[in-house]
Amino acid sequence: MSGAEGPPAWLPAAIGSAARRGAADDDALLSGRAWNQLLESLEQAGAVLRTERAPTTPVDRAAGYRHLMVLLALGIDEALRPSDPYHPVIKPGNVDSVLKWGMDCPDAAYVGAAIRPDATYRVRGRRGTVRYLGFQVMGGIESLANLVAEDLTESADGSFEIVLSADHQPGNWMPLGPGASSLVVRQFFYDWDNERPAELSIECTSRPDGSERPAVGAVSPPAVVARQLIALGDFVEASVLFWLDIEEAGRAQGLNHFREPAARTDIGGAAENVTVWGSWDLEPDQALVIEVTPPDARYWSVALGNYWWESIDFANHQSSLNGHQATLDADGVFRAVVSLQDPGIANWLDPSGSRQGPMIFRWVRADHAPVPTTRVVPLGALDAELPAGTARVDPAGRRRTVEARRAAVERRYPR
Secondary structure (H helix, E strand, C coil): CCCCCCCCCCCCHHHHHHHHCCCCCHHHHHCCHHHHHHHHHHHHHHHHCCCCCCCCCHHHHHHHHHHHHHHHHHHHHHHHCCCCCCCCCCEECCCCCCCCCCCCCCCEEEEEEECCCCCEEEEEEECCCCCEEEEEEEECCEEEEEEEHHHCCCCCCCEEEEEEECCCCCCCEEECCCCCCEEEEEEECCCCCCCCCCEEEEEEEECCCCCCCCCCCCCCCHHHHHHHHHHHHHHHHHHHHHHHHHHHHHHHCCCCCECCCECCHHHCCCCCEEEEEEEEECCCCEEEEEEECCCCEEEEEEEEECCCCCECCCCCCCCEEECCCCCECCCCCEEEEECCCCCCECCEECCCCCCEEEEEEEEEEECCCCCCEEEEEEHHHHHHHCCCCCCECCHHHHHHHHHHHHHHHHHHCCC
């Protein structure tokens, strides 16, 4: 790993940051050293998949190699689409329904812009009807400030403005502390068919002298390309190991149950987003029954991921459910079933052939954060484990549900 100052190597932003950091010079590119270092890092990342640390089933092994392609795509996108923090634009994040990273939320559309603490910004927008709209100032991977749409002061026409600056401002304001590097906007959709996203724009209203926009079409200097090639390799290798370490640490605390709730602002979580994690591991003839009484919350959901901490394909599989999509039983309890085979239960969570991975509940603006109970039962005994009135779905109904999910996901993402 390069160990260069700046964002940690496992974070995609480290590749963009590498253009301004690192010791590589022009000769590192012209001699081929930077390219060779990239190839060496990719070889090391691929070697991880052939160790005893990686799952060995064909589906999980294929997911691992596909994950390497995802990391490459994320990293290349980060390198080739630089964002000038003094001339920012709110753009879609590179994480979407295909490029998945860090247990992305299946209900989300992530957008954002690069920022700097020595500038002042104004965000303008309209709320839309999306269930949850949250603004977050990030310093690398650390959350520095949070603001939720419900707390904004709006104009009579429903529009709003937010000022981002180091000095306190009246009205809607987010502080830019030392190290502020990006504005991240999360939009979580409940009703995938009907909710509308927010309309957002950003402008830099004051910037340091000399921060002129680079010439359009300017070719990056050799040293910059060299640093990004090296950082790209570092990212792929470091990200594979980082999320593998996270999954192994979770599994060491026990399988098929959830751990205590936490708001992981230290690794990018929003302060109002309390999460409850677990690790699932099932045989083909087993089912995991999950039970919880949902809290009073602005938003809640549950989702499955694969071993590499990608959300499982939520467009073509019902691998997640939110508070609008889920069916509660007559007693107010949400009961879901994780199993490799479709049990015909409305609240089935489909792992898409994977036999192990993370699972997460998100409680956003909730009055408390309950820890769901779990139990593993034989798939054939599932009916006896669930209430008599449990909602059922036949194969035709499941197909309709998945077709609707796929169409909604295609509408949500621009590519």
